[in-house]
Amino acid sequence: MVFGLDLSAKDVNPTGVCFLSGKFARTKVLKSDNEILEEIQVSNPNIIAIDAPLTLNNRICDVLLKKYGAMPLKLKSIMQLATRAVRLVNELETLILQDTKIIEVFPTATAKILSVYHRDDGIKQQKIAEVLNIEFNCKVSKDELDAFLCALTGWLFSANLTIDVGNEQGKITIPNVAKVDEIIRMVQNLKIEVGKLK
DSSP states (O other): OEEEEEOOSSTTSOEEEEEEETTEEEEEEEOSHHHHHHHHHHHOOSEEEESSOOOOSOOHHHHHTGGGTOOOTTSHHHHHHHHHHHHHHHHHHHHSOTTOEEEEBOHHHHHHHTTOOOSSHHHHHHHHHHHHTOEESSOOOHHHHHHHHHHHHHHHHHTTOEEEEEETTEEEEEEOGGGHHHHHHHHHHHOOEEEEOO
């Protein structure tokens, strides 16, 4: 079970979540930290893949992934996002099992590496469906779509098909560019079905 989390900087804004287990992915929109923590506790995932900075240091990973759109913590909105993410992870570490792995991911980089990125979210969903052989039972929001890409990156991490960019000051997990063809074939063979979580 992988839990993908497209975290928003403020809890008044929607946060997309996605549970990926086997060939089934389920998405939902949440807002508060308590809602997010409760969903994670219920699902008890092996991997939690979060789209948000998980450290508050100056990070070389943001510089290295700038070509994919990564933004530095010096931006107020990104620092606000990072502050929420660090707080959330600190709370998670008191609630979850020790063998649960928490990683920082970047769904925009995942989408670009797998050639499914598009500025228009509807077209991006269509490209994900076509290129990766993903069946969407419904139209999902931008936040849910990015949460799915977070969860997918977490699944790739479990299959040793990712690389970590950065150092001890902060690392972002992205698909291994050298293994893109293998990744696409494996995901296509999974035939993942995406639906809504109640």
